[in-house]
Amino acid sequence: MSIEVIGITVLWIFLYGYLIVASIDFGAGFFSYYALITGRSNMIHTIIERYLSPVWEVTNVFLVFFMIGMVGFFPDTAYYLGTTLLIPGSIAIVLIAIRGSYYAFSTYGSKENRFYKLLYGGSGLLIPASLSIVLTISEGGFIEERGNDVVLLYGKLFTSTYAWSVVILALVSVLYISAAFLTYYAHKAKDMRAMEVLRGFAIGWSGPTIIASLLVFFAIQRHNPMHFENMLQLAWMFILSLTCFLIATYLIWNRKRLGLAFVMVMLQFALAFFGYGAAHLPYIIYPMVSIHESITSPAMGIALIGAFIAGLCLLIPSLILLMRLFLFDANYVQGLQKK
């Protein structure tokens, strides 16, 4: 594999990692607020907090990682995306900032502040929507070079079926992934009441997720036929993805093997996400930036990949330690430990 293919693969893995952990996090925030206003807070609140507390910081890092890696490997993306995304990017930053800090404020500072919870839960839904704009733009047709300037065509963006279908997919899949994970987590904690509530959410959001996925398929066919053709070449990935979805739903419906069910959900998104990404190649931003013209210095490319591997050698054991201590430690999950 060439350096740029390795580079984009690694970056895509990180983006996928962000997609999963951030979805759990964003969805949990929303459910937590939703439960508060519908008076079911005490049923699922502890489960959500017990999971989120030790991991909330880690989520942001995935995103920053992806961003920096992107610029490192493909600096032209910084120019095109940086210039055009000033407004949506800044809004996303503000939302992320509010969400992160108010999570900490409400969890470690003052207990049960409804307003903090609203900020936290609400921003969690807006962030995926604003971030998904990047994926939309990368399909091409929304940015234009005018002399020395690059501009985002807002009018076109807001009236595009494709853009809206991506936003919808981002929203519903966040809720679906999160609910599937929390169902499993509640089951592990032997908190059956919470499990039932969350299972309801998971089932409820499974339908919209699959409908939204289909919507994106149709929209992409109209918006970027070439990309759609490429996706058809990789049809097996999308079919497998659908199979994983069906298995996951079956398991959650029957309250069986919820851990496996969540793995299926992860696979479902992995297959669809990597299929989408692979079909997008060689373009990063269609048709302006492809992966081939970007890396200008092989020494740096190799150093970056080296740093990646070294970093992963450090991170993976630490992440396993984190999970063993908090996710897979029966005593902690069930709240038997002193805080």
Added chain:
Amino acid sequence: MAYDPVVYSRILTGLTLGFHIIFATIGVGVPLMIAIAEYLGIKRKDPHYTLLARRWARGFVITVAVGVVTGTSIGLQLNLLWPSFMQIAGQAIALPLFMETFAFFFEAIFLGIYLYTWDRWKNPWIHFTISIPIIIGSTLSAFFITIVNAFMNTPQGFKLDGRTIVEIDPLIAMFNPATPTKTAHVISSAYMTSAFVLATIAALAILAGKNHIYYKKALKLTMVCGLIFSLSTAFIGDLSGKFLAEYQPEKLAAAEWHFETTTQASLVVGGYLDKDHNLHYGLKLPFALSILAHGDPNAEVIGLNDIPADERPPLYIHYFFDIMVAIGSSMIALCIGYLYLNRKKRLSKGKEVPRFVLRLISFSGPLAMLAIECGWIFAEAGRQPWILRGYMKTVHGATTATNVDWMLLMFSLLYIVLGFGVWNVLRRMFRMNTPEEELAMRGANGGEAK
């Protein structure tokens, strides 16, 4: 003011960094202080130090949260506000930026573990061990991010071919001439400032009439650390002066209003310049600048007149330099004074450390933070007009997008809200739950001081 994306981009970047630096400094220094307190607690079997570590850690989480989100802001803003700069320099700084994120990742994981495992193991040393990766992670992330900044000051290890940067040698770019002094100064001053921030808290508690021995232990510990770190910061600061003289003479000359290249150059303290560059009310210390620059009173120091007019940094950086140095030196004096009085107090019973000393200490944290901000403004404004010294001017790196002014407004509001939120939450957190109550609850009441 007419809309100029460069000006607004500079203000916005400055604002974000200026806000982030407060939390980043605490984020680098406080973990070390927490670990020292926990270590003393276990080693001396003294529950006061352990409680100190716990309470600091609890407050620390809140500041970390803001540090994380503002750090994410600046990470993304670099691309949004300086796309042309990132397109060119992005690859060269990618490696240290990457490693910074790794270090931060590492820290984030272990911080999560640390905070939730206080009573998990019978052997307290296991929990203490977890603080070590946090310190390593936070210090390394300061190290790597400062390398990025060092690279912008003394770029090397690449060739510029039109708008593309080629033939990058990652290690030569990372270990550029500015790297050693910059990283050491940033890390040391972060430790120093954190020690003083915590000293401020202890001093305020004692001033408010709390006389539990807990506060006195806290004050003494933080002041001892403060002395060590401020001495090392001053020492590294001197090395930084020598670095500037060699690699960025224009920054040093602008800071000292040194126009003519001369030997036996004098250092200017305070004062102001009129239009014709005549110094008023300033104090000139003969030979001092030559000593600062080259360690030799007779050494020649390059003056601003030898620098092309369009490459001279603004002259106002002199004030920032002076404030930084003045605060740094008075901190050392304050620490020595306090420790001397504290010793005298211990030798003769009944004598307390005078209240005015405590009052001075209560200003040390904010002042040290001010010194950090001033030092940083001095370093950054001092390399104007360059964004990549010698390669790219700031005006060519900025975004061309419209609406940067609105973004500036939005972020200003955000920082006001966050700043207010932190202040509010921290205050409430510590008011509601005093150390005395906590000690009583843990069944470890070390007794009143009197």
